[in-house]
Amino acid sequence: MRDRFLTGLIGYPIAHSAAPAMHEQAAAALGVHCHYQLIEVKGAGRDDLRAMLDGVRRLGFAGVNVTFPYKEAVIDLIDDLAPDARAIGAVNTIVVDGARLVGHNTDATGFARAIEPLLAASPRGPIALIGAGGVGKAIAFALAGFGVGELRIFDADAAKAAQLAGQLQDRHAVHAASVEIAVEAAAGLVNATPVGMLPSRETPVPDALLHSSMWVADAAYTPLWTPLLTTAKARGANVLTGRDLAINASADAFKLFTGLTPPHDAMANAFDAVMAARYAPPAT
Template identity: 50%
Template sequence: MATSNRVLLGLFGHPISHSAAPAMMEAAGAAVGLDVRYHLIEVAGADEGVIRRILDGVRLIGFAGINVTFPYKQAVIPFLDALDPGAAQVGAVNLVTVRDGRLTGHNTDSTGFLAGLLGTVGEAAKSGPAVLIGAGGAGRAIAWALARAGVPEVRVVDQDPARAASLAAEASGWGSGRFVPDDSVPAAMRGALGVVNASPAGMLPDTSSPVDAALLEAGMWVADAVYHPPVTPLLAAAGAKGCAVMPGRAMSVGQAEDGFRLFTGRTAPPGVIGAAFDAHVR
């Protein structure tokens, strides 16, 4: 929690030059009278030694905390002093707070996605099977949210079948629904009523979609964790088919609102973080 007017925050990941996090956090700080300085810590291919040194720097320099994004949401865990219960269950961290020199990992991707899903898809999420594409850090957080939302069956697909199987086995204990690994997106999509992209597919400069448009049907709901661009190829195809869509904005804004409270102990006024996101991501 911030104890002075100036708050030093950051984001660790790669690639992150497009990130809306600085705009969102600095706008939230200004709205409650805090001087938030948000820095991008962009490092490609960081090994364990580099990750340890970066986190030691965060601990020593005076950061109130940092966000963590692809590809380090799981890699940072061994170098933290503690995990909150939600992050421990998810097995991934997107936010680290610094208190008295101790680093604690949290996961606001999970709560942010859940809030977005309930606000856009609502009860329809409980109506039938959903496909989750991507079983990395973001995929694990979204799996937690899907379990909490009451999705009855989630079919997990990943480029690494072992990772999909591991997540499915763990997540089956997170709620009343079941999680099953699947070999391919086309196979998983048979009879599905929802689909979530938790992979980097469609994030600029990539323009691919993780789902062939022919597999989408009116009446389905489609969510994408990618927010750059605001309308990804997947969401564009889903919208054209008459699907209900949840853009990456919902998850990004939701996790930032939760994150700001963890970093500062303050709540951003309604709409401030969303407006900062919209001004940054066009």
């Protein structure tokens, strides 16, 4: 049985990532060793990405995660796609299978498990999805899998929102022309953009659109309490931070990389420790 694993993350910016702690501590709890390498490259073009992935293939990696802004760009640079990743059109996990690189999407499975209790406890109604990039695509497919009545998708790049709505048109997804149209009378709202993730302190949705009869989720976790979630909670909305999505998606990736089921508590404790250390109040 293999007991040492080299894994990592490709993206930018990723210095804030809690993934190294989650993967390495989950491995330690299982009695194996994992080194999780951050591969932070700004503005990588196609040739840069190809070179990085070739390195992943040749240097003994079990696999790598991929995050913003490369989840879609790597699609045609790898050898094969799992059915879910092929349908979604975005990859956040690449597994090395011999000499082949196979793409998966654990954002979708991770978000589905994170959002299910909130959906089950909330009134049904339209859901607004803000952001149609890599993580937005995964979240859209996850929500569609629950049979939501209407999924309204808005992105600053209207073509991206329209394309994603087209992918899901048989599952009641529509392109919203504005944030206001997407959110009007919505039962729930998900932010799948980097807006509100540090160093940004902006919000993707005007405060006036948030109210107590809706739920609000954010895919970002740096910080856990984004400006959007802080305002939504203050207005009485049920909220979901990016914590469970991050932990669940990492757990699913870990299993793909290693073939081992990670202890949820080890991953959750590692994530919480990173957050506590990063956002602890200054010593007095």
